[in-house]
Amino acid sequence: MLKLEKVEIAYGIVPVVQGISFHVEDGELISIVGANGAGKTTIMKAIAGRLHLRKGSINFRGKDITKLSSPDIVRMGITYVPENRRLFTPLSVEENLEIGAYIINDKKEIEKNLEFVYGLFPRLKERRKQRAGTLSGGEQQMLAIGRGLMANPKLLMLDEPSQGLMPILVTELLNAVKKLKELGMTILLVEQNVQEALEIADRGYVLQTGQIITEGNGKELLDSDIVKKAFLGM
Amino acid sequence: MGFFLDAITSGILMGLIFSLIALGLTIIFGVMNIVNFAHGEFLMVGMYIAYWCNVLIGLDPLFGLPFSIAAGILLGLASYYLLVRYLLRGPMIAQLFGTFGLMLFIRYLALFIWGPNFRTVSHGLLMGKSMLLGNVVVLDLSKVVPAIVSIIAFFIVSYVINNTKVGKALQATALDAEAASYMGIYADRMNALAWAIGGGTVGLAGGLMVNFWYITPEVGLLFVMIAFATVALGGFGSIKGAFYAGVIIGVIETLVGVKAPSFKFTIVYAAYFIIVVFRPQGLFGWKE
Numbered sequence: 001m002l003k004l005e006k007v008e009i010a011y012g013i014v015p016v017v018q019g020i021s022f023h024v025e026d027g028e029l030i031s032i033v034g035a036n037g038a039g040k041t042t043i044m045k046a047i048a049g050r051l052h053l054r055k056g057s058i059n060f061r062g063k064d065i066t067k068l069s070s071p072d073i074v075r076m077g078i079t080y081v082p083e084n085r086r087l088f089t090p091l092s093v094e095e096n097l098e099i100g101a102y103i104i105n106d107k108k109e110i111e112k113n114l115e116f117v118y119g120l121f122p123r124l125k126e127r128r129k130q131r132a133g134t135l136s137g138g139e140q141q142m143l144a145i146g147r148g149l150m151a152n153p154k155l156l157m158l159d160e161p162s163q164g165l166m167p168i169l170v171t172e173l174l175n176a177v178k179k180l181k182e183l184g185m186t187i188l189l190v191e192q193n194v195q196e197a198l199e200i201a202d203r204g205y206v207l208q209t210g211q212i213i214t215e216g217n218g219k220e221l222l223d224s225d226i227v228k229k230a231f232l233g234m
Numbered sequence: 235m236g237f238f239l240d241a242i243t244s245g246i247l248m249g250l251i252f253s254l255i256a257l258g259l260t261i262i263f264g265v266m267n268i269v270n271f272a273h274g275e276f277l278m279v280g281m282y283i284a285y286w287c288n289v290l291i292g293l294d295p296l297f298g299l300p301f302s303i304a305a306g307i308l309l310g311l312a313s314y315y316l317l318v319r320y321l322l323r324g325p326m327i328a329q330l331f332g333t334f335g336l337m338l339f340i341r342y343l344a345l346f347i348w349g350p351n352f353r354t355v356s357h358g359l360l361m362g363k364s365m366l367l368g369n370v371v372v373l374d375l376s377k378v379v380p381a382i383v384s385i386i387a388f389f390i391v392s393y394v395i396n397n398t399k400v401g402k403a404l405q406a407t408a409l410d411a412e413a414a415s416y417m418g419i420y421a422d423r424m425n426a427l428a429w430a431i432g433g434g435t436v437g438l439a440g441g442l443m444v445n446f447w448y449i450t451p452e453v454g455l456l457f458v459m460i461a462f463a464t465v466a467l468g469g470f471g472s473i474k475g476a477f478y479a480g481v482i483i484g485v486i487e488t489l490v491g492v493k494a495p496s497f498k499f500t501i502v503y504a505a506y507f508i509i510v511v512f513r514p515q516g517l518f519g520w521k522e
């Protein structure tokens with residue numbers, strides 16, 4: 001479905017992502033894990049059309065999307081739920097969700113997506129008239145994901161959804177992600193919570209200073225020496 | 235007492251015009267974080283359009299309004315697409331100088347084309363007519379009607395921004411253009427829309443003002459200074475803020491103006507400075 005080939009990205013002259021390749025297939029949940037500054041967000045933003053590649057290409061469902069802008073990427077079927085949520089805080093929960101459905105013109109479809117999101121996160125429905133900025137951290141993250149779902153994505157990219165949440169909420173949130181996958185959504189997940197992210201993933205990639213140092217299915221990676229040493233302190 | 239009431243009501247009426255002028259400035263600032271120094275020149279062009287419609291084809295200033303609005307929209311769009319869009323790539327300071335340059339460009343172009351003469355529209359449906367409010371206050375129709383139109387314009391713009399899809403997209407861009415782009419919203423189009431609304435509303439203000447104000451290429455300066463204070467007082471980017479702040483400034487200006495005309499803008503800005511000490515974000519800070 002999504003395929004990156006030898007992608008290189010730099011900020012100015014500083015190379016940040018150094019020739020990485022990976023792919024996501026239909027219906028998969030893929031986790032990319034790595035420490036702070038490894039380049040996870042950079043990769044997500046490049047796919048989302050925010051950053052230019054220095055080299056390499058990005059292909060989505062048979063089309064070259066390397067040079068598309070962010071608004072066009074959404075229309076191709078990829079939604080990026082950005083790091084730090086980036087909600088429209090003075091607006092209500094429901095308004096945030098409506099804006100998430102900006103590319104959809106059919107009112108019935110928007111209604112349907114809204115019901116889907118409220119079904120997945122009932123707490124959002126209870127608070128739908130509340131200003132997004134006044135939600136708790138966990139609710140804000142649900143809203144960020146919900147807003148991403150409103151565009152009917154074929155591929156959902158989540159950038160550290162567990163950031164700033166207490167452990168119990170992390171589990172709850174990643175369970176929701178897993179449930180989405182079970183409902184058939186294809187998901188690319190970036191996480192620093194290595195253990196949990198790899199547990200729910202079909203496959204994973206480990207990123208270190210802009211390079212993929214190892215890959216494999218979730219369980220394999222959790223058992224691998226590299227991951228154990230680098231992230232799990234074993 | 236009647237004298238005091240007169241000052242208050244005419245302050246409110248004038249203030250509503252200040253609000254309308256500030257509306258576009260605050261929207262452009264809210265969406266793009268850019269100060270449009272040429273805003274007063276947009277107003278001036280709106281006034282000239284109304285003037286020429288009147289002189290050349292005998293159109294009453296009231297019926298000239300659509301032309302002033304259209305001119306403002308075109309001017310806003312042209313400014314955005316031909317200049318501002320390119321300024322965005324540069325540093326903040328380039329944006330300041332850019333719209334400052336645009337201000338001088340339009341002003342001196344107007345001076346070149348139309349000359350420095352003061353012009354006035356001398357006949358109109360509203361001119362020289364007045365109504366009595368409660369037998370105490372005399373209201374000048376040439377100011378009452380513009381004030382009402384200003385209120386209507388605020389209603390329409392607020393409605394569009396708060397209740398339509400494109401209005402919400404505009405707000406999203408104002409709040410976080412990057413996040414909005416991930417929702418499929420083209421920032422470029424929203425910026426252009428902000429300039430169109432900004433130009434259209436200030437063009438409308440210009441068309442209304444010829445009913446009671448003279449027209450020269452320099453006329454924008456005075457009003458843009460008031461508009462800056464209005465936007466800052468109301469809260470940058472706040473539509474509601476522009477509305478109330480315009481009225482407040484209008485009242486202060488007329489009250490002081492009655493006693494000490496040459497002092498009134500000093501007081502307007504002094505009032506602004508005092509309020510800003512307590513509320514730096516203005517009366518209605520919109521973003522948090």
Ligand SMILES: Nc1ncnc2c1ncn2[C@@H]1O[C@H](COP(=O)(O)OP(=O)(O)OP(=O)(O)O)[C@@H](O)[C@H]1O
Nearest residue numbers: 011016034035036037038039040041042043083192
């Ligand atoms: N706009 C920028 N300009 C210059 N350097 C940047 C910019 N954004 C990120 N970087 C650098 O690129 C590197 C990778 O950053 P990135 O945000 O992709 O990391 P990350 O893996 O998402 O980290 P985190 O887990 O902290 O979110 C970092 O060294 C960072 O300092």
Ligand SMILES: [Mg+2]
Nearest residue numbers: 040041042083
């Ligand atoms: Mg990151």
